[in-house]
Amino acid sequence: MGLKQTDHTAWCGRGRYCQLGEHRSQPTRWQTPYGGIVATLVHNDATGRAYLELRASITIPANETAARRQAVAIATGVHHVIGRAVRTHTVRQITR
Numbered sequence: 001m002g003l004k005q006t007d008h009t010a011w012c013g014r015g016r017y018c019q020l021g022e023h024r025s026q027p028t029r030w031q032t033p034y035g036g037i038v039a040t041l042v043h044n045d046a047t048g049r050a051y052l053e054l055r056a057s058i059t060i061p062a063n064e065t066a067a068r069r070q071a072v073a074i075a076t077g078v079h080h081v082i083g084r085a086v087r088t089h090t091v092r093q094i095t096r
C-alpha cells in the first residue's frame with residue numbers, strides 16, 4: 001500500500017519540500033489572536049505512513065509560574081482535542 005520511493009503524493013510540495021525519504025506538503029499557515037499554527041502533511045517512504053505535522057506558536061505570560069501553568073493547560077487541551085478527532089475518524093472508518 002506504500003508508495004514507491006519515486007512516486008510523489010498528490011499534495012507533495014516537490015522540490016525542497018520533498019527530500020530524505022519524506023514527501024512534505026507546502027505548509028499552511030494561520031495567524032491567530034494567540035500566535036499562529038503551521039500545518040504540514042508528511043509521507044514517509046520507509047514506513048509508508050502519512051502524518052499531519054502541526055507547529056503552534058503561542059504567546060505565554062512573562063511570569064514563569066503563569067507560563068508553566070498555561071503551557072500545561074495548552075498541552076493537555078491539545079492532547080484531548082487530537083484524541084477526540086482521531087477517535088471520531090476511527091469510528092467513521094469502521095462503520096463505513
Ligand SMILES: [Zn+2]
Pocket residue numbers: 007008009012013014018022023024
Ligand atoms: Zn514528493
